[in-house]
Amino acid sequence: MGRLTASQWEQARADYEVRGISLGDVARTYGVATSSVSRRARAEGWTQGRLQDLAARKVAAVKEMAEVETQTQDLPLRIRHTLQSVVEERLQAEGMLASLDVALAAKAITLAHQATSAADIETLSRARKNLAPAQQAPAQQTTVTVNQQAQAGAAAEAVSIPPAPPTPEGAVRAVLRGALEGDEA
The missing domain is CATH 1.20.960 (Mitochondrial Import Receptor Subunit Tom20; Chain A)
Known part of the structure; x- marks a missing residue:
C-alpha cells in the first residue's frame, strides 16, 4: 500500500x-x-x-x-431579449450580475483557448450575441435601390480576399466587447 x-x-x-x-x-x-x-x-x-x-x-x-x-x-427574438434584460436587471438589483459576468468571461476564455478553428471562434461569438442582447438603440431603417444593391454586390466581388481568422485571445476580447467582425445583428 x-x-x-x-x-x-x-x-x-x-x-x-x-x-x-x-x-x-x-x-x-x-x-x-x-x-x-x-x-x-x-x-x-x-x-x-x-x-x-x-x-x-x-x-x-x-x-x-x-x-x-x-x-x-x-419565444420570439424580441421577447427573449426583453426577458434577458429583465433577468439582468433583477440580478443586478440583487448584486449578482457582476459575479455572473466574471463567471461567463472565465468560461469564454476557457472555451476560446480550446477553439481549434476560426469556425469555433465564430460560434463562440454568435453564442455571446444570443446570450447578451444589444444594448444600443435599434438601427433606423433605410431604403436601398436595385442600383445600390448591384453596386454593393460588385464591390463585394472585387474584395475577394477573406480576412485572417482572429487569434483565440483576440477573439475572446472581441467576443467580450461584442465586436467580432461578421456579427452584425
Missing part, C-alpha cells in the same frame, strides 16, 4: 463527503489501509455524505435551468 499525495487525499475526502462512499471503499479505491483513511478523516473532521444534499440541489437547479432555456428558445 502506497502513500497518497495531497491531491489524492482531497479527492478521497470529496468522494466520502460528496458521494457518501464508506471509508472502507475510499481505502480500497486509493489502495491504502482503512485505518489510515479513518485516522485522516477523524483528524480533519470528515463527515460522510455531508455534501450530498448540495449536489442534489445543484442537479435540480441545472435541470430547472435547462427547462427554462428550452422554453425560452420557443
Whole structure:
C-alpha cells in the first residue's frame, strides 16, 4: 500500500463527503489501509455524505435551468431579449450580475483557448450575441435601390480576399466587447 499525495487525499475526502462512499471503499479505491483513511478523516473532521444534499440541489437547479432555456428558445427574438434584460436587471438589483459576468468571461476564455478553428471562434461569438442582447438603440431603417444593391454586390466581388481568422485571445476580447467582425445583428 502506497502513500497518497495531497491531491489524492482531497479527492478521497470529496468522494466520502460528496458521494457518501464508506471509508472502507475510499481505502480500497486509493489502495491504502482503512485505518489510515479513518485516522485522516477523524483528524480533519470528515463527515460522510455531508455534501450530498448540495449536489442534489445543484442537479435540480441545472435541470430547472435547462427547462427554462428550452422554453425560452420557443419565444420570439424580441421577447427573449426583453426577458434577458429583465433577468439582468433583477440580478443586478440583487448584486449578482457582476459575479455572473466574471463567471461567463472565465468560461469564454476557457472555451476560446480550446477553439481549434476560426469556425469555433465564430460560434463562440454568435453564442455571446444570443446570450447578451444589444444594448444600443435599434438601427433606423433605410431604403436601398436595385442600383445600390448591384453596386454593393460588385464591390463585394472585387474584395475577394477573406480576412485572417482572429487569434483565440483576440477573439475572446472581441467576443467580450461584442465586436467580432461578421456579427452584425
